[in-house]
Amino acid sequence: GENVEQHPSTLSVQEGDSAVIKCTYSDSASNYFPWYKQELGKGPQLIIDIRSNVGEKKDQRIAVTLNKTAKHFSLHITETQPEDSAVYFCAASRPGGSYIPTFGRGTSLIVHP
Amino acid sequence: GAGVSQTPSNKVTEKGKYVELRCDPISGHTALYWYRQSLGQGPEFLIYFQGTGAADDSGLPNDRFFAVRPEGSVSTLKIQRTERGDSAVYLCASSLIVGGGGTAKENEQFFGPGTRLTVL
Numbered sequence A: 001g002e003n004v005e006q007h008p009s010t011l012s013v014q015e016g017d018s019a020v021i022k023c024t025y026s027d028s029a030s031n032y033f034p035w036y037k038q039e040l041g042k043g044p045q046l047i048i049d050i051r052s053n054v055g056e057k058k059d060q061r062i063a064v065t066l067n068k069t070a071k072h073f074s075l076h077i078t079e080t081q082p083e084d085s086a087v088y089f090c091a092a093s094r095p096g097g098s099y100i101p102t103f104g105r106g107t108s109l110i111v112h113p
Numbered sequence B: 001g002a003g004v005s006q007t008p009s010n011k012v013t014e015k016g017k018y019v020e021l022r023c024d025p026i027s028g029h030t031a032l033y034w035y036r037q038s039l040g041q042g043p044e045f046l047i048y049f050q051g052t053g054a055a056d057d058s059g060l061p062n063d064r065f066f067a068v069r070p071e072g073s074v075s076t077l078k079i080q081r082t083e084r085g086d087s088a089v090y091l092c093a094s095s096l097i098v099g100g101g102g103t104a105k106e107n108e109q110f111f112g113p114g115t116r117l118t119v120l
Helices: none
Strands: A004-007 A010-014 A019-025 A032-038 A045-051 A056-059 A062-067 A072-077 A086-092 A107-112 B005-007 B010-013 B019-024 B031-037 B044-050 B053-056 B065-068 B075-079 B088-095 B115-119
Touching: A004 A086, A010 A019, A019 A086, A019 A107, A032 A062, A045 A056, A045 A062, A072 A086, B005 B088, B010 B019, B019 B088, B019 B115, B031 B075, B044 B065, B044 B075, B075 B088
Parallel strands: A010 A107, B010 B115
Antiparallel strands: A004 A019, A019 A072, A032 A045, A032 A086, A056 A062, A062 A072, A086 A107, B005 B019, B019 B075, B031 B044, B031 B088, B044 B053, B065 B075, B088 B115
């Protein structure tokens, strides 16, 4: 089955700095890569996703890149703010009808004011 | 509108007991998913429903775990003879549809806040 590795497990930055979280996946058939933000006591919330037919996608301060050859993808957050502090999960899913993601272990992002 | 709700928010039980966890999906969502999230880990898939039927239960760890969705809306995850290793946050999610024929937006999963299960 799919295996998703995520690094780092913890990331501490100053407000205004950029943050980068990296993930690798094992199943070359995976073609959909969502990113989730999970705040304390809440369920994960989709913040951005990317499909395998594009290499980069941006939404305001958040961008994702995908390298299918190397089987890795990254989340970039620019101009970080304290409210960006949360646990971020990358995930990968393959075609087959269900879009059920395999999640990474998460990155705890701490943005210091 | 109302999101996915789960009850109870916390459940403490003793080893060997039976528990039921409830999920109310977003109204109109046909697909419903259950995940388990252990401390410091990402959610792990357990089972998903399309309508009333379990379309994929390959993530259920053993036969102590069972889930139902009798009317295609509310779902209940049932755990028999609980063990300490069952302690985790159980997350429910729902999506408008499920299947590769829809758009990613239609397949987007909306998660509830979870039920924290502690088995003593």
